[in-house]
Amino acid sequence: MRLHKNLAIYLGVTWSLLFAVMSFYWAAGGMIGVESLGGEIYKKAMERDPAFISVVWVTGVVKLGGAILLLLLLKTSINKKIRKMLSLFCIVAGVFMILYGLGNFTTISLAGLNVLHFDMSAYAIKWRLIIWEPFWMIGGILYVLAGRRGYQFIQNSF
Template sequence: MQKKNIVIYAGFIWCMAFAAITFYWASGGMLGVRSLGGVIYEKALSGDENFLSIVRLTGVVKMLGGFFLLLLLRDWPEPMRKGLYYLSLAGGVCLFLYGLANFTTLILDCFAVLNLELEEYSLKWRLLFWEPFWMLGGILFILSAKGFRGK
């Protein structure tokens, strides 16, 4: 296995792990849901079927992201290669910025600049795990794109 491909596989595993927990929650599993807090936690507790359908859909999107990364393992003609590069780079930037924006708003909540009405338990989990987890995914997509472009 080439060194450049390790980050692609790591991104694939990140996507599949994220999809797995999402499908678990979509099926009614509650382990870890409290760590998300806010409206998401409340909707999960209510068992709202419309909400669970959206959760299932996000699980599918996360899986598709993982399979997309596997496309970077093949050689492609230049136009396709360029498109895959820019899509994976843009996806990585979006994932990273999403996590960073959430992290920033949570920090502002900690300093009472914002009032997000999150309980301390979920605030800590989101600051220490969930938002960095989103940013990690973004980094993996960006590094995958960079390694793919350099092949």
């Protein structure tokens, strides 16, 4: 069975929308899953710190922007230079997401081994290592693959 050539783009859009919905849910006051984030994030969410909540709303909007960026890669009538810039932006954003998730995974793992000290519960450490940091890395991989697909589209249009 041959996978659809734009699968990484569709999965990246789905990842971005899911991530945006989580941010909007938490910004609106939802608390399911917040404890799994741990540390200062959990404390500020529990306090409903207005500055922090504003940041959570903004991150939701940025995540929606990521979904729009990926959707633009599906548009066939886009100028080649713009498609190239969009593709490059997706790849760079994806690399940063992978590095962010990997960096957090490493430091949180070290905290879990008591090599580093973080103000984070064992519960949060577990869920950050099982869900959140791999989620960032998966999203990054999807953005890199989607960006590569954008470049392939340019090459195949000649």
